[in-house]
Amino acid sequence: MNLSIVIPLLNEQESLPELHQWIVNVMTTHKYTYEILFIDDGSKDDSWKIIENLSAENPNVKGIRFLRNYGKSQALHAGFARAKGDVIITMDADLQDSPEEIPGLYEMILNQEFDLVSGWKKKRYDSVVSKNLPSKLFNWAARKTSDVQLNDFNCGLKAYKNIVVKNIEVSGEMHRYIPVLAKNAGFGKIGEKVVQHQARKYGESKFGMSRFINGFLDLITIWFLSKYGKRPMHLFGAFGVLMFLIGFISTGLIIILKLIKLYSGFPTILVTNNPLFYIALTTMIIGTQLFLAGFLGEIILRTKSNEERYKISKEL
Numbered sequence: 001m002n003l004s005i006v007i008p009l010l011n012e013q014e015s016l017p018e019l020h021q022w023i024v025n026v027m028t029t030h031k032y033t034y035e036i037l038f039i040d041d042g043s044k045d046d047s048w049k050i051i052e053n054l055s056a057e058n059p060n061v062k063g064i065r066f067l068r069n070y071g072k073s074q075a076l077h078a079g080f081a082r083a084k085g086d087v088i089i090t091m092d093a094d095l096q097d098s099p100e101e102i103p104g105l106y107e108m109i110l111n112q113e114f115d116l117v118s119g120w121k122k123k124r125y126d127s128v129v130s131k132n133l134p135s136k137l138f139n140w141a142a143r144k145t146s147d148v149q150l151n152d153f154n155c156g157l158k159a160y161k162n163i164v165v166k167n168i169e170v171s172g173e174m175h176r177y178i179p180v181l182a183k184n185a186g187f188g189k190i191g192e193k194v195v196q197h198q199a200r201k202y203g204e205s206k207f208g209m210s211r212f213i214n215g216f217l218d219l220i221t222i223w224f225l226s227k228y229g230k231r232p233m234h235l236f237g238a239f240g241v242l243m244f245l246i247g248f249i250s251t252g253l254i255i256i257l258k259l260i261k262l263y264s265g266f267p268t269i270l271v272t273n274n275p276l277f278y279i280a281l282t283t284m285i286i287g288t289q290l291f292l293a294g295f296l297g298e299i300i301l302r303t304k305s306n307e308e309r310y311k312i313s314k315e316l
Contacts, residue, residue, distance in 0.1 A: 232297030243287030
């Protein structure tokens with residue numbers, strides 16, 4: 001099979017028939033063998049009913065329905081697990097991603113041997129203040145932190161080799177950082193293609209300004225996981241040692257100063273009145289806590305089980 005098209009969605013009943021027909025036209029024109037995987041992330045409208053009707057009409061259409069809204073990352077995870085195509089395409093269901101871009105992305109994966117190709121919505125039709133400027137800041141921070149040189153991490157239109165999606169773990173809200181996850185997994189040939197961005201035709205955006213705040217927090221998380229996810233004691237232990245050193249040095253200074261004053265006949269003060277005492281006490285407590293955090297991280301890492309992160313109510 002040439003292509004698996006994975007489409008997570010939430011309350012997109014108006015756009016689904018048009019999107020399906022558009023994809024089918026592109027697939028037919030280029031004579032691709034394909035499957036379309038619609039992942040209904042807990043829609044409250046008639047999205048699932050429409051997916052059932054499309055599946056009855058077109059055997060290439062498959063569907064997964066979550067019991068409730070679990071988030072885009074979980075929807076992509078479910079789609080990736082079931083995708084059978086040589087190349088996997090992800091795109092949003094709101095018609096802002098154009099299926100006409102699929103052949104170009106497919107060719108870059110197939111002929112130029114990219115592991116992953118990310119779309120770049122160079123010209124956007126979103127609000128400048130609420131989306132464009134925060135997005136530019138977010139992408140700049142993501143490039144600097146991850147060393148993955150993409151201009152648009154948030155673009156939902158991406159293409160992957162099948163082996164890539166089978167070897168990355170998309171969880172939490174990490175769908176923004178799939179290129180970083182792929183790089184950390186060893187897939188280094190990551191490309192970018194300028195794609196057409198279309199104004200939203202139906203409904204309204206499911207993401208608000210909070211996604212940028214969450215995005216920056218996730219960026220810190222993925223930085224930590226990429227560097228210390230397999231060895232948390234190396235980070236926490238290093239800081240713990242540093243705190244202990246400060247504590248021991250402070251304790252040593254307290255003892256030395258006390259002895260010097262006692263043997264020299266100078267008036268002394270209680271140890272608890274010395275500011276160094278509180279520095280020593282605080283840093284040694286913090287050092288102990290950091291060591292415990294490192295040990296707990298190592299224990300959790302070695303005993304964690306792969307729990308199911310979402311519940312599926314129906315599958316076509």
